[in-house]
Amino acid sequence: MSMRDIRNLFLAALALGLxxxxxxxxxxxxxxxxxxxxMFTVLATSWALFSGPTHYISLATAAFFGLGTFVxxxxxxxxxxxxxxxxxxxxxxxxxxxxxxxxxxxxxxYFVIFTLGLAELVRQVVTWVQNRTGQRGMYVLTTITERDxxxxxxxxAALVFLVGWLIARSRLGFALRIxxxxxxxxxxxxxxxxxxKILLFMISGAVAAVVGAIVAPRYIYIEPSTAFAPIxxxxxxxxxxxxxxxxxxxxxxxxxxxxxxxxFISRNAPNQTLLLLGVAFLLIVYVLPGGFVGLYERLRxxxxxxxx
Amino acid sequence: xxxxxxTGLLLGGTYALIAMGLNLQYGVARIMNLANGEMLVAGGFAxxxxxxxxxxxxxxxxxxxxxxxxxxNWLIYRVMLRPLVKRAKSRGALEVDSILAxxxxxxxxxxIMTWAFGGGYFNYSYLSGRVDIFSSSYGQNRxxxxxxxxxxxxxxxxxxxxxxxxxxxxxxxxNPDSARLVGIDVPAVSALAFGLGGAVTASGGAxxxxxxxxxxxxxxxxxxxxxxxVIMGGVGDIRGTIVxxxxxxxxxxxxxxxxxxxxxxxxxxxxFLGILLFRPQGLFGKKxx
Numbered sequence: 001m002s003m004r005d006i007r008n009l010f011l012a013a014l015a016l017g018l019x020x021x022x023x024x025x026x027x028x029x030x031x032x033x034x035x036x037x038x039m040f041t042v043l044a045t046s047w048a049l050f051s052g053p054t055h056y057i058s059l060a061t062a063a064f065f066g067l068g069t070f071v072x073x074x075x076x077x078x079x080x081x082x083x084x085x086x087x088x089x090x091x092x093x094x095x096x097x098x099x100x101x102x103x104x105x106x107x108x109x110y111f112v113i114f115t116l117g118l119a120e121l122v123r124q125v126v127t128w129v130q131n132r133t134g135q136r137g138m139y140v141l142t143t144i145t146e147r148d149x150x151x152x153x154x155x156x157a158a159l160v161f162l163v164g165w166l167i168a169r170s171r172l173g174f175a176l177r178i179x180x181x182x183x184x185x186x187x188x189x190x191x192x193x194x195x196x197k198i199l200l201f202m203i204s205g206a207v208a209a210v211v212g213a214i215v216a217p218r219y220i221y222i223e224p225s226t227a228f229a230p231i232x233x234x235x236x237x238x239x240x241x242x243x244x245x246x247x248x249x250x251x252x253x254x255x256x257x258x259x260x261x262x263x264f265i266s267r268n269a270p271n272q273t274l275l276l277l278g279v280a281f282l283l284i285v286y287v288l289p290g291g292f293v294g295l296y297e298r299l300r301x302x303x304x305x306x307x308x
Numbered sequence: 309x310x311x312x313x314x315t316g317l318l319l320g321g322t323y324a325l326i327a328m329g330l331n332l333q334y335g336v337a338r339i340m341n342l343a344n345g346e347m348l349v350a351g352g353f354a355x356x357x358x359x360x361x362x363x364x365x366x367x368x369x370x371x372x373x374x375x376x377x378x379x380x381n382w383l384i385y386r387v388m389l390r391p392l393v394k395r396a397k398s399r400g401a402l403e404v405d406s407i408l409a410x411x412x413x414x415x416x417x418x419x420i421m422t423w424a425f426g427g428g429y430f431n432y433s434y435l436s437g438r439v440d441i442f443s444s445s446y447g448q449n450r451x452x453x454x455x456x457x458x459x460x461x462x463x464x465x466x467x468x469x470x471x472x473x474x475x476x477x478x479x480x481x482x483n484p485d486s487a488r489l490v491g492i493d494v495p496a497v498s499a500l501a502f503g504l505g506g507a508v509t510a511s512g513g514a515x516x517x518x519x520x521x522x523x524x525x526x527x528x529x530x531x532x533x534x535x536x537x538v539i540m541g542g543v544g545d546i547r548g549t550i551v552x553x554x555x556x557x558x559x560x561x562x563x564x565x566x567x568x569x570x571x572x573x574x575x576x577x578x579x580f581l582g583i584l585l586f587r588p589q590g591l592f593g594k595k596x597x
Contacts, residue, residue: 057407110584120532230528234411276419281408281411
């Protein structure tokens with residue numbers, strides 16, 4: 001570890017500590033927005049862990065997330081609370097492995113298409129099972145407050161950042177960057193490309209499922225159509241790409257402005273959220289390729305202040 | 309059983325037309341157009357509007373819908389997508405860019421259509437009588453929609469197979485780089501294919517609106533199904549698209565009738581899984597060398 005690494009680690013820990021103090025200041029509206037931000041930070045960062053280096057666009061977040069909320073919804077009365085995120089992580093990883101085994105051996109297009117409908121597929125199956133067993137939505141009534149959820153998410157975010165940092169320094173991270181640059185080269189230099197991709201997708205899927213398990217008590221009432229709402233996957237993609245996937249902190253830079261904008265639009269013009277989503281996608285492709293991180297790097301390059 | 313087969317075929321015929329549009333766009337112009345379903349819904353909206361406002365039959369509306377959709381899609385390709393093709397360093401980079409751009413377009417279109425027509429469902433009653441085929445009766449509108457879809461598909465197939473313009477298009481589908489070497493204007497053919505694909509899909513939308521309840525946000529379901537059909541049949545292969553669409557139509561009808569109407573996407577996914585596991589190049593696709 002170089003001096004620079006130690007400095008960055010120290011700064012990150014300090015920032016995290018400050019952020020964790022927020023509930024002492026406010027437990028109302030600001031905390032609610034901050035919790036949403038924390039949730040999307042975890043989701044977008046873990047999404048970028050896989051999709052950043054490989055350029056495989058995953059739209060499966062909503063499926064993993066919904067799975068997690070259902071784990072909590074079905075298990076919170078009979079199982080200890082600490083066990084639920086662990087079960088969710090396991091199930092998320094298994095689902096990701098299955099999807100990965102089917103699609104990640106093939107080209108990226110198959111992966112996008114398969115994940116595009118995955119949340120809807122799981123929703124249809126869950127609804128069908130519920131209809132057959134005569135069950136409807138479920139109430140998740142717990143004593144967990146928004147503050148607890150916020151702290152859990154901040155802890156999870158710290159863990160995800162740490163894992164991302166470790167992966168970037170590991171052989172796996174190196175392998176993924178090569179795959180992203182040229183998959184043929186990666187294959188020829190002896191990398192098991194499918195295994196590397198599947199492994200990282202499993203991490204990303206497990207994290208999304210844990211987020212679902214943690215956040216479930218916030219919804220109070222859980223039913224398939226809200227738990228597996230496909231829009232979540234797109235929000236995560238937009239936020240991660242808007243921030244930029246080139247750096248670990250990139251998605252965070254997209255989450256904060258986009259969450260505020262989304263909040264503003266859905267309050268004032270609830271029907272225009274989709275239009276916002278569309279415009280944001282177009283903006284990323286045509287104006288901001290590489291997101292804020294890319295912009296930052298271009299500016300730094302131009303003014304030469306950080307030229308290394 | 310026989311009833312399921314015929315209903316499935318009738319549905320599959322319309323799916324075939326929609327997927328053919330997507331296949332032209334993806335197979336020839338190399339753009340994975342995820343806004344395809346929204347073109348379909350727009351076509352349906354147009355037919356609905358023309359029918360309820362002016363009592364003009366949706367079939368006559370095709371004469372307006374198709375050329376209009378052609379122009380719109382041609383413009384989308386020239387203005388939005390051509391710059392992406394130009395700047396792309398590899399096929400993979402173009403794929404990521406075009407997926408994101410057409411997602412953007414798709415959401416923007418849903419937003420605009422929700423704003424213009426409201427979020428509700430819309431349908432209208434046209435040719436709601438029955439037709440008897442082999443002693444079972446079917447909706448007249450379904451049979452008519454199927455027949456017109458078949459006519460359009462056949463015309464398209466003949467055009468692609470027997471005209472010079474069709475030949476050029478097939479050449480670009482096989483290999484854009486080689487097509488350029490024999491003097492084909494690849495950008496112009498790509499734009500033409502993209503526009504044509506949009507026109508075919510929008511016509512499919514106008515036909516499907518005769519018997520199917522649409523709303524502004526239903527497009528992505530059709531995009532999904534069309535994508536599965538195109539991959540199942542083999543990218544760039546019209547014959548494969550038709551066969552795959554009929555298989556999907558029958559499978560969906562079977563699942564909806566026998567198991568549960570809420571599981572139609574699951575049926576499509578089972579087929580998709582089988583293809584991914586055993587024949588990723590599609591039923592009629594050639595193995596990559």
